[in-house]
Amino acid sequence: MTVAVDLDHRPPFAFYLSVGLVAGSIIALQIGIMRVFSVGSWAHFGSLVVSLAMFGFGLTSAVMCVGKGWFERHWIGAIKGALLLFGPLMVVCNLAAQQVPFNAIFLISDPMQKWRLFANFVLYFLPFLAGALYLGVVFLKAQKTFNRVYFADLVGSGLCGLSALLAMYYWRPDDLIMAPLLLWLAGGVLWFVAMGDRRGIAAIVAVAILSAAVHYVAPQVLGIPKLAVSDYKGVSYVRKFPDNKRTYERTSPFGYLEVYSSSYLHFAPGLSDNAAFNLPKMPSNAYLGLYIDSDGPSGIIKDLPADETAYFKYLPMYYPYLLKKDPTTFVVQFGGGISTAVALKSGSQKVTVAEGNPAVLTAFREDKGLRDFTGDILNNPKINVIDYDGRLYVAHTKNRYDVVDLSLADSAGLSSPGGFSIVEKYSYTREAMSAYMRALKPDGILSVTLWNKEEPPKSVLKLYATMAAAARDVAGGQGGDNDIANKFYVVSAYLSTTTVLYKRDGFTPDEIAKLNAHSKAMSFDTVYYPGIKVDTAELPQILADYRNQFFYVGQPADPTAPSESEPNDKPPPGAPGASETPSSGETQADGTPPAPKIPATVLGRLAWHYLVHGGWQKVADEYVFDTRVLTNHQPYFAAYIKVPDLLKFTDRLELVQDEWGYLLLWATLGIATVFALTLVLFPVIFGWRTIFSRYPGKFGTMIYFLCLGLGYIIVEVGMISHFILALSNATVSASVLITGMLVFSGIGSFVSERYLDRARSVMPKVFLAIFLILAVYAFTIDYALDWIGTLPYALRILLCLLIILPPAFLMGFPMPTAMTTLGRLGKDHMFLWAWGINGCFSVIGAALVPIVATSFGLPAVVLVGAFAYLIALPAFFSVLMPLRPQALGAGRPAAA
Known part of the structure; x- marks a missing residue:
């Protein structure tokens, strides 16, 4: 039998625990969905689904605002129904969503993809709707003690989010749904204990057992996957090889690691085509494939016998060892170990190798195979x-070191289904490149190898610009000559890899000749070397051809297609405008016919010419894609489409399918904005005459909660990208940041209750303090995180939590202070409306973060959050406006 409980006056402790655990199960469900999509397809689609699904909070608040009277009368039944539905919906909707996989790159060519996207949204929307209904009714019935309830909500969410991180050690991604399911069960049981409802306890236990059975049994019976991995993920290819065998598997927050063996695995990044013709014996079954979250493979090369080590000379990573004998070598990222094996087999006397993923090191140190x-x-x-x-x-x-090697570490190629992911690539930033260059001995060599699979070229041009900028930083910082013309050597294999060599003291003519001879023997394209001659007259035509490929009205030009003439062909000798000096590309020293011109390679040569001699910015401005330098503030290879060109691509999206990872962020922002405005205005439209016309400060209140929703989520999501600097892993960074933000904000919420009577004077100081702290963090936090990243991992996590404590604690004040004030003023409808505004604009903020980060940099993200809190300061006084006297006659009084 249910007992009467007054949630506004001393509710039982089990009630607060229930709120914390159910709220925590919602956070754990979000993290679980993200992991599922990281492994099954791509993380940004998971973000999109979670963001849109969080509109469950907005829809719940809109409906409750209009139907407040009904929910007040039937609040116990509403909570019981929401609780009993939440768990089963988690399991059933997740299983159903795995049967309708979505791939963004086919959104234009396959009309069904739109319906698949819509189905995923609806399916994941449903469990969040149930969870939001539970919290919404609880908040409605506990308005006057909102500070304490909100404290339980935030702290429970934070700690349960951390428990979801720990659960990744135990459950594989396809079973991770059990973590939020158990949290929901514990929270539901405690709710019925607090209500004295024994039947409710029995019912929720039975429903939980049935839900778990559906998750584990239904896929086997029906022959359906619990986690559908996209056919375009790397692991899907190896699983189709007839002799594939998984030799290692381990799950952790650092990724779901799998190692496969197969005779069909030939992972040799950039291997010269000449190897098969010149090597007396090609290594057989030389590779295992390492896959992290289904992405890969990273090649694991076996310990080759002495008679097969000549194989390494045909890899681009071998270049520095042509010039350096018995070097001391530093490998920036171990990965699958190819670069380390090349360094050892090429005579390095000492090799220092770094690896930021503990799971990779554990695998190679502990697995016997x-x-x-x-x-x-x-x-x-x-x-x-x-x-x-x-x-x-x-x-x-x-x-x-004599040699510093960075080969294919977190590299950007045509990889993730759905296009390029907006993922931080700190290993390739200007600051990182400067650090590598400074770590060289006076005649040392930095070797950077990157995937070069894009046509038109994108990531390689960013790499070139970044390394050139870093070289100038190093030269200028050491008081040396700022001329970098003799410090680079660049080669590429078309649609394979590009290798950039940087020599601190510059390459000598003998070294250049040696490198050129090796490039010719390997049939690699030389993109740049000191003294190379480049015909700059080709640039306008190449830039125009690439731009016309996307924006030409009519039949677009394709610079990669065979044509009767090369771009900007020279006039015949003797004709007007004929050059007396032949182009370097038209005559070879040994008299052999010239190699065919490849626009991407020619553009690479032109890029280096302008990077070295000046004028690159003008070329970059005219190029069809974004080629800005990577920095710690903008560490993205992705987001190549320039913002002014976004609208131009709307009717030709099929031409940029690999950019859908970026374009969907803009689509999400647009959809989120439309949904948010609709849900925010819904209660006002339907309750204007009876409710809102008599509520003073409506506009200011909307601005206030809008700013809180935007500001909090922008700071939270933006800081996740910053914390990757220290924690080296997006999942761990997100879990630690979310845990810290929510727990410390929850403590702030609890403390804020003491200052309710002085809110008019205290809150402006709180807002100013938040603004100042975030403004300082925006430009200084990177320096602290770089140092923290060198410490033991447990200490890194602790220090990251301490960094986030001051702003998070203060950010816990504004929301509960305003909500409790609305409750005490009797503004029940506005109380619910405000909660919905906060939730809706949180979704907009989450979608806005990657767009601001890629366009303006990570400091700009934090600054946007800081200004949101500053704008909320004057709007706070609208919240404090009391009800007009006649409002009490409109419907049921909100407060006694």
């Missing part, structure tokens, strides 16, 4: 392992 296959490479006496990011190590070490 991997140790036997690689010759126990990490325990080789020549190897020194650094267990954090290489870019952080070289920035703080006094050691200097």
Whole structure:
């Protein structure tokens, strides 16, 4: 039998625990969905689904605002129904969503993809709707003690989010749904205990058992997957090989690691085509494939015998060892170990290798199969392992190296289904490149190899610009000559890889000749070397051809297609305008016919010409895609479409399918804005005459909660990207940041109750303090996080939590102070409306973060959050306006 409980006056402790656990299960469900999509398709689609699904809070508040009287009368039944539905909806909707996989790159060519997207949205919307209904009714019935209830909500969400992180060690991604399910069960049981409802306890336990049974049994019975992995994820290819075998598997917050063996695996990034013709014996079954969250493979090469090590000379990572004998080598990222194996087999006397993913190091150190296959490479006496990011190590070490190698670490290629992901690539930023260059001995060489699979070229042009800028930083910072013309050597294999060599003291003519001879022997394209001659007259035509490929009215030009003439062909000798000096590309020293011109390669040569001699910015402005330098503030290879060109692509999206990862962010922002405005205005439209016309300060109240929703989520999501600097992993960074923000904000919420009577004088000081702290963090936090990233992992997490404590604690004040004030003033309808505004604009803020970050940088993200709190300061006084006397005659009085 249910007992009467007054939630506004001393509710039982079990009530607060229930709120915390159910709210925590909602956060855990979000994290679980993100993990599912990281493994099954791509994380940004998971973000999109979660963001849109969070509109469940907005819809709940809109409906409750209009139908407040009904919910006040039937609040116990509404909560019971929401609780009993929440758990089963988690399981059933997740299973159903896995049967309708969505791939963004086919959104134009396959009309069904739109319906698949809509189905995913609806399916994931339903469980959040149930969870939001539970919290909404609880908040409605506990308005006067909102501070304490909100404290339980935030702290429970934060701690349960951390528990979801720990659950990743136990459950594989396809079973991670059990974490939020158990949290929901515990929260539901405690609710019925607080209500004294024994039947409710029995019912929710039975429903939980049935839900778990559906998750584990239904897929086997029906023959459906619990987690559908896209056919375009790397692991899907290897699973289709007839002799594939998974030799290693481990799940953790650092990723779902799998290692496969197959005779069909030939992972040799950038391997010269000449290897098959010139090597007396090609290594057989030389590779295992390492997959993290289904992405890959990262090649794991076996310990080759001495008679097969000539194979390494055909890899682009071998270039620095042509010039350096018995070097000391630093490998920036271990990955699958190819670069480390090349360094060892090429005569390095000492190899220092860094790896920021603890799960990778554990696999290579502890798994017998991997140790036997690689010759126990990490325990080789020549190897020194650094267990954090290489870019952080070289920035703080006094050691200097003959060779620094960065090969395909977090590289950007045509990979994730749905296009390029908006993922931070800190290993390739201007600051990182400067650190690598400074870590070289006076005649040392930095070798950077990147995937070069894009046509038109995108990521490689960003790499070129970044390395050139870093080289000038290093030269200028050391008081040396700022001329970088003789410090680079660049080669590429078309639609394969590009390798950039940087020599601190510059390449000598003999070294250039040696490198050129090797490039010719490997059939690699030389993109740049000191003294190369480039015909700049080709640039306007190439830029125009690439732009016309996308924006030409009529039949678009394709610079990669065969044509009767090359771009900007020279006139015949003797004709007007004929050049007396032949182009370097038209005559070869040995008299052999010239190699065919590839526009991407020619553009690369032109890019280096202008990067070295000046004028690159003008070229970048005219190029069809964004080629800005990567920095710690904008560490993105992705987001290549320039913002002014977005509208031009709306009727030709099929031409940029690999950009859908970025374009969907804009689509999400547009959809979120429309939904938010609709849900925010819905209660006003339907309750204007009876309710809102008599509520003073409506507009100011809307601005206030709009700013809180935007500001909090923008700071939270923006800081996740910053914290990757120290924690080296997006999942861990998100979990630690969310936990810290919610727990410390919850404590702030609890403390804020003491200042309710002085809110008019205290809150302006709180807003100003939040603004000042965030403004300082925007431009200084990176320096602290870089240092923190070199410490033991547990200490890194602790210090990151301490950094977020001051702003998060203060950010816990504004929401509960205003909500409690609305409740005490009797503004019940506005209380519900405000909660919905906050939720809706939180979704807009989440969608806005990656767009602001890619366009203006991560400091701009934090500054936007800071200004949102500053704007909320004057709007706060609208919240304090009391009801007009006649409002009490409109419907039921909100407060006694």
